[in-house]
Amino acid sequence: MISVPEARPVGAAGDLAVFRRDFYRCLTRRGDALFELADAVLCADGPVRSLPVLSLVAEHRRGHGALYDALAAGRVDVERLRSAVTSTPMPRAADGRIVLAVDVTCWLRPEAHTVPERILCHTYGRGKDQHIGVPGWPYSFVVALETGRSSWTAPLDAVRLSPGADLAAVTARQVGDVVARLLAAGHWRAGDPDIWIVMDAGYDAARLAWLLRDLPVRVLARLRSDRVLRRPTPPKLPGVLGRPRRHGGEFIFGDPASWGEPDVTTVTETRLYGTATARAWYRLHPRLTRRAAWADCPDLPILEGTLIRLDVARLPSGATAKPVWLWCSAGTGHAPAFDHPDAAMVDRLWQAFLRRFDIEHTFRLFKQTLGWTVPKLRDPHAADRWTWLTIATFTQLRLARPLAADLRRPWEQPAPPERLTPARVRRGFRHLRATTACPAGAPKPSRPGPGRPPGQPNRQPTRRYDVHTLTSNEAGKTTSKKKKSSNPRPRRTG
Structure with missing residues (x-):
């Protein structure tokens, strides 16, 4: 069978659809759950204040257990996602x-x-x-x-x-x-x-x-x-000796x-x-x-x-x-x-x-609206995974900017399409999602795991880590804190 190359849509709607497909291909493990988690961030009402509340958004068709599992055990091809983000307008x-x-x-x-x-x-x-x-x-x-x-x-x-x-x-x-x-x-x-x-x-x-x-x-x-x-x-003047x-x-x-x-x-x-x-x-x-x-x-x-x-x-x-x-x-x-x-x-x-x-x-938008720092993750790699999901969601907002309608509040001033802020574009993304590519598959029926047996608490304490306070230039050196000079000298070296 001869494979026919996929036709690339044109315009802002085409750029958004292409990026959503490329983004889904970058999710190599727990891809459906990760993709729907990003859609839940885009379509949630108001700022993201809690991670499990995102599982209640209609666009997230899985339970809160799948959400936790996606962040903990999912995989994102970061290099491929970097190329997908850079290939956008x-x-x-x-x-x-x-x-x-x-x-x-x-x-x-x-x-x-x-x-x-x-x-x-x-x-x-x-x-x-x-x-x-x-x-x-x-x-x-x-x-x-x-x-x-x-x-x-x-x-x-x-x-x-x-x-x-x-x-x-x-x-x-x-x-x-x-x-x-x-x-x-x-x-x-x-x-x-x-x-x-x-x-x-x-x-x-x-x-x-x-x-x-x-x-x-x-x-x-x-x-x-x-x-x-x-x-x-x-x-150098003629007759002057010494190094130039x-x-x-x-x-x-x-x-x-x-x-x-x-x-x-x-x-x-x-x-x-x-x-x-x-x-x-x-x-x-x-x-x-x-x-x-x-x-x-x-x-x-x-x-x-x-x-x-x-x-x-x-x-x-x-x-x-x-x-x-x-x-x-x-x-x-x-x-x-x-x-x-x-x-x-x-x-x-x-x-x-x-x-x-x-x-x-x-x-400020990452932290206060998209909830970048909301999850209390323990694994730094899971934090990296969530960071790139946040970048992917913001990229979709940027591509949807020419398509979004101004769903303004009664106390807000009207704004032309080119002057909409990212938060106002996010309000109408739910309407755009219905007309663009949604490659994530439907969830399969499953049962929750048995969990820990009753009466058997976790007797393995979690390892605790110290905070790193030294930089690479200070490692191995013990310096005392000097009093700040009231008349500091100018920095004459780079």
């Missing part, structure tokens, strides 16, 4: 380029003493001007950003950070794999603009730029306000006298921030030192880039606006480089960084 910036944002969010498990591989995660806003460490599972996410005022992103990958993992190495490997899948899916071709990787100040931007130097990417990161960069090396200099003069963020005249200055009127003034200086690089992060590098490189200082008139919250320092790495050779960006490109850079905050909306 990709959001782009205003100039047509792909902008990726990376960040770490935590699944907190403070009292789960029987859960392995917990790390002391830094949390914010849990005390007055305090950063409190809470045990949990940190996950590194990579999402594609949209342009304009929107809370939508496209989550492409998630990796749980194991104890002692190097964040820069994990992020570089993760971003490299995502870019490779984007190239394989045809989202980037030779001659297209470089892919921007946007990140906050917690990342080592120089090291990531070096580790990703063979890819068509450019790193855009925020720098702390106490940093010091170096200018290009001046030419590797670094030029210092550019001290806290000392305006060391800045000099900016190469580009732009002034933009914004709705939220008022007047935004951006000043850019070309060819500035950090001074690297021979430390653990660069131990495997024989020669310390000179990583030049463009430094941008962004000043805004006000903040939406009414707080005092502080300047933001951004550093963008130079070209890679895979696409037209802009080692000397013009005014329009400088504005695109700082606007792309402001779009990075859309990833916070995605994290």
Whole structure:
């Protein structure tokens, strides 16, 4: 018999149907139960507050025992699911380029003493001007950003950070794999603009730029306000002896006298921030030192880039606006480089960084609406399984965005289809599910297991695990907590 290739539907409805079939094929064990669990998350009324309550949703045709068994014993082909998520239509910036944002969010498990591989995660806003460490599972996410005022992103990958993992190495490997899948899916071709990787100040931007130097990417990161960069090396004067200099003069963020005249200055009127003034200086690089992060590098490189200082008139919250320092790495050779960006490109850079905050909306939707951190799972692999189910459900919401109707509450304002939020798209997904592919099979009749015999309690106590508090750079070292200096010195090394 000659096999006929499956016809691919066109349009938004076709993209949603294709992804649902691909998602079902990625569920290699307990596939029907896992697929219906994802549909229950999409079709439930209101936020997900309890995992067993999802078994009462009409789209979940199995009992709560099948739900527990799917998360505990199911299997998800993560590599295939990564490719399926990347093959979907990709959001782009205003100039047509792909902008990726990376960040770490935590699944907190403070009292789960029987859960392995917990790390002391830094949390914010849990005390007055305090950063409190809470045990949990940190996950590194990579999402594609949209342009304009929107809370939508496209989550492409998630990796749980194991104890002692190097964040820069994990992020570089993760971003490299995502870019490779984007190239394989045809989202980037030779001659297209470089892919921007946007990140906050917690990342080592120089090291990531070096580790990703063979890819068509450019790193855009925020720098702390106490940093010091170096200018290009001046030419060696004739007759001067000694080794040639590797670094030029210092550019001290806290000392305006060391800045000099900016190469580009732009002034933009914004709705939220008022007047935004951006000043850019070309060819500035950090001074690297021979430390653990660069131990495997024989020669310390000179990583030049463009430094941008962004000043805004006000903040939406009414707080005092502080300047933001951004550093963008130079070209890679895979696409037209802009080692000397013009005014329009400088504005695109700082606007792309402001779009990075859309990833916070995605994290909030994952935790408060889709119930990502609701299950009290003990196995970290089950947590990874549930994380990818959450990514798959959000991807279906993103594909259903052009098809959803505005089922608004009486107190909500009407919104056009392109302005619907993910939560409002989720309200109408139950109506879309009836017209799209549902490959999951019907449940088979079964009986519940006998369980533990009456009168015989479990006499095997569950193993308890300690919380990992040391990073890979701190392992084997005992350091005492130093008192914070009232007059700290600027950071002159990378």
